[in-house]
Amino acid sequence: MKARLLMGATLVVALFSFTAEASMHWVPAPAVKGHGHAGHGGGHGGGNSRHAGETYLLHGGEGAETQLMSPHLAVKALQPEQGRVSVKAMGTGNYHALVAKRSAGELHESAIRYIYMNGKPSGVSPSLLIGHEKSALEIEPAPLAREHWRYYSGTDAVFVIRYRGEPLAGASMSMTTGNGSSAEFTADATGRVTVPLPQDFTYEKPGRAANPPAEFLLTARHGDDGQRFITTFSYDYHINPQHWQSTELGLAMVGGGMLLGGFMTLRKRRRKEKK
């Protein structure tokens, strides 16, 4: 429980450090007594109970329409209370999309976050949901870090910026992280952007449980025919496990296993010859 509260507090500090000036975006809500808490992406819903709902905050989303989209593209309207939405699975498991949209004059904003929910097997691919046009301007993860694979600091993540369903060449995109990093990117001719996730964690203790994830936020902007579009994609990323996992030692241990195998083979052969 203490660990959960500590993780929640860390998350709050991390989140609010980059939400002050950011565009509308989703973040997991820190644990509050009596509320469900949001799980993190990757890994079967981040360890949330199968029956518990999850709570998310929509920052800067006053007046936005919010909805949950299922793997089958079924849509359920959400009612935020003070920016908080409680999300429960719509009967199926797998990835769902939290979508918030708002238009005011020539400005059109959207915020998208993918969340894993437990439930009955959906029988359809999350590719359907991720590839589906949820807003005019959209940042599509290509692919989304899922199940036994996470976004890690010091690794590259790939995204495609789409406008009206088509890749947007040369689009500009910015990244901010809960650990205080920021960067600017430009999409290539196919709308792809490769984002090097920064090594901006303070490493103190080994182990994933001892290193809570941080949030990263991608924001893309585009202007067309006097209309302005802003979209955000938010997700969590983790400290790179290379801090406590050594590939060199692993290779050495495989070598040790091979030597042991060689020794066992020789011993077996000698015994056979003695018979």
Add this chain to the structure above:
Amino acid sequence: MPVWKNLSVIRKVVQLLAFLFLVYGSVFVGFYSADKISGAFPALACAYDAKTADYCVLIPLQHQLGHGVGRAIGAGTFALSMLLPVLTTLATFLLLFVLLNKAFCGWLCPLGFFQEVLGMIGQKLRLNRTESLDEKVVDRIRPAKWLMLGLLVILFPLASGIGFVGHELGDPFCKICPSRILTSLAAGQLNQLYIDTSSTGYMILSIIADTLFGLILVLSLTMRQPFCRICPMLAMHAIFKKIGLVRLVKNYTPRCDKCGLCAKACPMDIREIHTSKEKDILMPDCTLCGRCVEFCPDKGVMAMKYAVIPIKVSDPQYFKERNRAQKQWEGKQKPSRRVKKD
């Protein structure tokens, strides 16, 4: 013998295609779990391989028993409905398993194929191979697969969920599974080959995993399918083998008593296929590779059937050609050093 007639060659081609599909399948079916065939595949296709086309059934089983059932028992909130995910996983597994039975091991498993390829390399390098293990050794090894299934796939994950043991043992089989290292390496990932120093438990499990992988690399060169003999998937298949459509049938004749070529051909050293007088000879250790049928010299004595349809029936002409092809493939074995007897 034309290769298209040789069952072992056909099986190798199928194994190669299955390996490519299961290791690099995301190229065809996309990156996300529901793109996969089932999420509960009856062979060691690994979820830690970011390019995989499906997940081995053992990973959801461990997670559902640990995160779901075990946690609920620990919290005192267990209800029978908690078993639904486990039952769904088992039902998905069975839907596939019934189609091919234990042939998932002998024809589709990436790790099984890898070990067989190493065995072929060992043959070509003229290494002194042990074609059959001693009966006593085989008998000692056989219970290991049940222990692996019982402890690593069921008990430890449950105990971890309840809180009796650490989180390290939440999915202990995956932590030591050689297929996790093999398939991720094949997919160009080095991230599953490591020693984890974050806790004693993780360190021990990662040491076991890497050592086991190294052992398999070497033992497979001189011994037939070392890991298959202790694989929990083999045990899981053994539980449900009666409902699978692919069957192994023997029509016993007195000539069988003197022959025993089927048992010699068996890569899993199942001597019971030679001694048994039963019609159904699909044994718990069988991987349905079909070598016993190939190397049976009597017409119609051994058969592999799909329900009632014969797929391969033993035949003296085929046996002769197959035997010749095998000798050609193996070439002259390097004579082992002889110890002079006093």
